[in-house]
Amino acid sequence: xxxxxxxxxxxxxxxxxxxxxxxxxxxxxxxxxxxxxxxxxxxxxxxxxxxxxxxxxxxxxxxxxxxxxxxxxxxxxxxxxxxxxxxxxxxxxxxxxxxxxxxxxxxxxxxxxxxxxxxxxxxxxxxxxxxxxxxxxxxxxxxxxxxxxxxxxxxxxxxxxxxxxxxxxxxxxxxxxxxxxxxxxxxxxxxxxxxxxxxxxxxxxxxxxxxxxxxxxxxxxxxxxxxxxxxxxxxxxxxxxxxxxxxxxxxxxxxxxxxxxxxxxxxxxxxxxxxxxxxxxxxxxxxxxxxxxxxxxxxxxxxxxxxxxxxxxxxxxxxx
Amino acid sequence: xxxxxxxxxxxxxxxxxxxxxxxxxxxxxxxxxxxxxxxxxxxxxxxxxxxxxxxxxxxxxxxxxxxxxxxxxxxxxxxxxxxxxxxxxxxxxxxxxxxxxxxxxxxxxxxxxxxxxxxxxxxxxxxxxxxxxxxxxxxxxxxxxxxxxxxxxxxxxxxxxxxxxxxxxxxxxxxxxxxxxxxxxxxxxxxxxxxxxxxxxxxxxxxxxxxxxxxxxxxxxxxxxxxxxxxxxxxxxxxxxxxxxxxxxxxxxxxxxxxxxxxxxxxxxxxxxxxxxxxxxxxxxxxxxxxxxxxxxxxxxxxxxxxxxxxxxxxxxxxx
Numbered sequence: 001x002x003x004x005x006x007x008x009x010x011x012x013x014x015x016x017x018x019x020x021x022x023x024x025x026x027x028x029x030x031x032x033x034x035x036x037x038x039x040x041x042x043x044x045x046x047x048x049x050x051x052x053x054x055x056x057x058x059x060x061x062x063x064x065x066x067x068x069x070x071x072x073x074x075x076x077x078x079x080x081x082x083x084x085x086x087x088x089x090x091x092x093x094x095x096x097x098x099x100x101x102x103x104x105x106x107x108x109x110x111x112x113x114x115x116x117x118x119x120x121x122x123x124x125x126x127x128x129x130x131x132x133x134x135x136x137x138x139x140x141x142x143x144x145x146x147x148x149x150x151x152x153x154x155x156x157x158x159x160x161x162x163x164x165x166x167x168x169x170x171x172x173x174x175x176x177x178x179x180x181x182x183x184x185x186x187x188x189x190x191x192x193x194x195x196x197x198x199x200x201x202x203x204x205x206x207x208x209x210x211x212x213x214x215x216x217x218x219x220x221x222x223x224x225x226x227x228x229x230x231x232x233x234x235x236x237x238x239x240x241x242x243x244x245x246x247x248x249x250x251x252x253x254x255x256x257x258x259x260x261x262x263x264x265x266x267x268x269x270x271x272x273x274x275x276x277x278x279x280x281x282x283x284x285x286x287x288x289x290x291x292x293x294x295x296x297x298x299x300x301x302x303x304x305x306x307x308x309x310x311x312x313x314x315x316x317x318x319x320x
Numbered sequence: 321x322x323x324x325x326x327x328x329x330x331x332x333x334x335x336x337x338x339x340x341x342x343x344x345x346x347x348x349x350x351x352x353x354x355x356x357x358x359x360x361x362x363x364x365x366x367x368x369x370x371x372x373x374x375x376x377x378x379x380x381x382x383x384x385x386x387x388x389x390x391x392x393x394x395x396x397x398x399x400x401x402x403x404x405x406x407x408x409x410x411x412x413x414x415x416x417x418x419x420x421x422x423x424x425x426x427x428x429x430x431x432x433x434x435x436x437x438x439x440x441x442x443x444x445x446x447x448x449x450x451x452x453x454x455x456x457x458x459x460x461x462x463x464x465x466x467x468x469x470x471x472x473x474x475x476x477x478x479x480x481x482x483x484x485x486x487x488x489x490x491x492x493x494x495x496x497x498x499x500x501x502x503x504x505x506x507x508x509x510x511x512x513x514x515x516x517x518x519x520x521x522x523x524x525x526x527x528x529x530x531x532x533x534x535x536x537x538x539x540x541x542x543x544x545x546x547x548x549x550x551x552x553x554x555x556x557x558x559x560x561x562x563x564x565x566x567x568x569x570x571x572x573x574x575x576x577x578x579x580x581x582x583x584x585x586x587x588x589x590x591x592x593x594x595x596x597x598x599x600x601x602x603x604x605x606x607x608x609x610x611x612x613x614x615x616x617x618x619x620x621x622x623x624x625x626x627x628x629x630x631x632x633x634x635x636x637x638x639x640x
Contacts, residue, residue: 075611085611133477147577149477156579157453157469160611163576168607169502171489171569180572180607182489249491252500253573256483257467259476287488287500291395291405291480 007063009054009107010313011070012114013046015039015088020053021306022061023313027125029306031061042091051104067108069315070097071117071308075160081111084159110315114308115162116153118266118301119146120318121311126302127264134262135254136301137164137247139269143185149260165189167250184250188243188269194220197239208233226271240272244279251280251298252287261292266301273300327383329374329427330633331390332434333366335359335408340373341626342381343633347445349626351381362411371424387428389635390417391437391628395480401431404479430635434628435482436473438586438621439466440638441631446622447584454582455574456621457484457567459589463505469580485509487570504570508563508589514540517559528553546591560592564599571600571618572607581612586621593620 007030012019014037021032035053038045054068074086081098083089098109112120119136122128128136132151138144143165147154155161165185166178173182174192186192198217201209208228213219228236251263263284265277281298288296303310327350332339334357341352355373358365374388394406401418403409418429432440439456442448448456452471458464463485467474475481485505486498493502494512506512518537521529528548533539548556571583583604585597601618608616623630 087610154578157581158579158611158615160609161577161579163609166576166609167573168489168569169491171566178609246491249488253487254577256486257481257574257577258474259478259481261477289480289483289486289498290407291478295478 006066008066008313008316009057009068010309010311010315011050011054011068012308012312013037013050013070013072013089014114014308015073018046018050018053019306019309020050020057021309021313022057022063022065023310025066025317027121027303027310027314029309030063031057032306032309033057037089039089043089043095046089047095047097047100051101054101054105065107067110067316068101068105069117069312070101070109070111071114071312071315072097072111073114075158076111076113076116077159078110078112078153078155081109083111108316110318112153112312112315113146113159113162114311115144116146116155117311117315118144118303118307119148119153119162119264119311121303121307121314122264122266122301123148123151124314124317125310127299131262133260134264135164135251135260137251137263137265138267139188139247139265140267141190143188144267147254147258147260149258154258164250164254167253169246169249184246187246190222190269193222193225193239193243193269197225200235204235207235209236222269222271229272229275237275240275241279243269243272244276245283247276248280248283249287252284255284255288255292255296259292261288261295262297262299264299264301266303266307270300326386328386328633328636329377329388330629330631330635331370331374331388332628332632333357333370333390333392333409334434334628335393338366338370338373339626339629340370340377341629341633342377342383342385343630345386345637347441347623347630347634349629350383351377352626352629353377357409359409363409363415366409367415367417367420371421374421374425385427387430387636388421388425389430389432389437389632390421391432391434391632391635392417393434395478396431396433396436397479398430398432398473398475401429403431428636430638432473432632432635433466433479433482434631435464436466436475437631437635438464438623438627439468439473439482439584439631441623441627441634442584442586442621443468443471444634444637445630447619451582453580454584455484455571455580456584456586457571459508459567459585459587461510463508464587467574467578467580469578474578484570484574487573489566489569504566507566510542510589513542513545513559513563513589517545520555524555527555529556542589542591549592549595557595560595561599563589563592564596565603567596568600568603569607572604575604575608575612575616579612581608581615582617582619584619584621586623586627590620
């Protein structure tokens with residue numbers, strides 16, 4: 001590979017913002033910008049925002065670019081670079097995103113589901129570099145996932161695989177946005193978690209969360225729980241251990257079905273750190289079938305800030 | 321393929337019995353025998369019983385045999401034909417089953433996990449013939465599974481994939497033999513099912529099960545429930561619908577993770593027929609992510625009696 005060819009553009013296409021950056025083949029973010037998605041204005045406007053953003057980044061940087069990678073919240077035909085559907089982007093149905101951008105800018109363009117892009121980011125730049133197979137778990141507003149099997153994303157029959165947030169751990173559990181019940185997203189997703197903690201806090205008057213939120217329940221957030229945890233709050237530790245039990249139960253199912261035994265945990269809620277990772281690992285170890293027990297590993301993601309841009313840029317190095 | 325090469329030996333190696341038969345490439349069972357496994361006497365004795373059984377079948381039949389397929393209850397290295405572990409066969413640790421039998425009899429020998437062999441049986445001879453991907457579910461003493469992805473068994477990293485009986489649908493559910501809780505095997509496996517029905521029957525004095533068991537609770541069995549169901553017993557229907565809900569919840573998880581949307585249901589309990597299949601399908605349809613709903617199919621297995629022998633024999637036609 002020539003020295004002038006070591007950079008890629010990574011684009012994290014979200015429902016609210018588009019993040020665009022230049023990343024080296026070592027995973028170093030050189031420069032990035034944020035621009036509004038304007039999703040409500042439809043695909044044409046969004047794509048024009050993406051193209052303008054790329055031009056802006058290119059104008060300010062003289063690196064030779066190998067290609068463009070885009071992580072997109074939806075079902076993607078990665079071979080054709082088509083976004084088949086994207087629930088949070090109105091009007092996105094079979095949008096030929098790769099070919100439109102390639103036509104405009106001339107670079108090779110690779111499109112992936114954003115959770116899969118995060119997994120490829122860890123595979124190429126992060127905690128998954130030396131692994132054959134692992135499941136990337138992204139804990140944030142929702143619970144996302146990407147499954148790497150033998151160094152490749154497992155896409156399933158039609159590209160919709162890896163929806164690990166929608167593993168149900170209780171057939172009669174709480175209602176999930178997806179229509180099912182007891183999905184781990186309905187326990188661990190930010191809104192659900194806040195909801196639970198707000199309801200429980202009055203039963204824990206001793207919790208250090210109270211002073212952090214200045215007695216205002218509307219200020220409960222994962223960040224606040226993390227702070228309380230760092231202050232040694234017992235209730236916060238109990239929350240995190242319960243989350244680990246819930247997550248671990250779901251991940252056990254993945255191991256038993258797919259015989260994949262390494263899990264990389266990323267996303268905002270992963271800020272709960274060791275207590276969460278440890279409770280998750282202990283739960284999987286206790287529950288998984290005997291032949292897999294000793295192979296179970298749970299580790300933190302390496303790409304933290306700008307994991308979205310870096311994951312998207314890694315598509316360029318993964319494909320080639 | 322020459323006409324004289326259209327037959328295979330299929331061997332269903334169980335903890336109690338070994339079933340051995342000759343099967344045509346159309347899946348027709350020509351002749352079969354049953355012999356005792358004598359598992360407690362260790363691998364040498366079991367393998368000698370297998371070899372003697374094969375010789376007996378070969379002596380009585382003058383078909384030209386293309387190879388030998390063996391379905392085995394355990395984790396198998398299919399490439400090397402090694403049985404790595406088999407919980408119900410004492411002493412089976414890294415047994416080179418294929419090479420031992422090939423050395424003795426001269427035929428090519430293919431070994432697979434028995435649930436995977438059942439899946440390959442449906443792929444080659446049965447309901448999966450025209451399918452690219454499906455999950456084979458075997459409902460019996462346990463709940464077994466084999467995952468066919470793009471016409472091949474999905475083995476996972478170390479050959480232990482497809483343990484769908486150990487998908488937990490309730491983190492706080494009933495204890496399963498495997499050590500976890502809420503596994504669907506702990507609801508649908510024969511012993512668990514009998515246990516539940518025995519406990520519930522006193523609350524259903526009107527059930528037609530009572531007369532079928534002549535008021536003797538020890539006679540409750542899946543076969544009895546099936547008979548009562550055929551007689552229009554409402555409680556039996558409720559049992560079966562609940563089973564479909566439990567099974568469907570677990571299969572939804574497989575679809576959401578693996579993007580595989582067709583399920584083939586076999587094994588003894590599959591005798592519950594349409595009510596079970598329908599409740600399973602309705603549950604998956606209601607719970608699975610939107611992008612997969614319209615692809616969900618649940619169908620009965622085609623190989624009924626001797627599915628074990630036929631599935632094992634299909635390994636010969638699948639590999640070649």
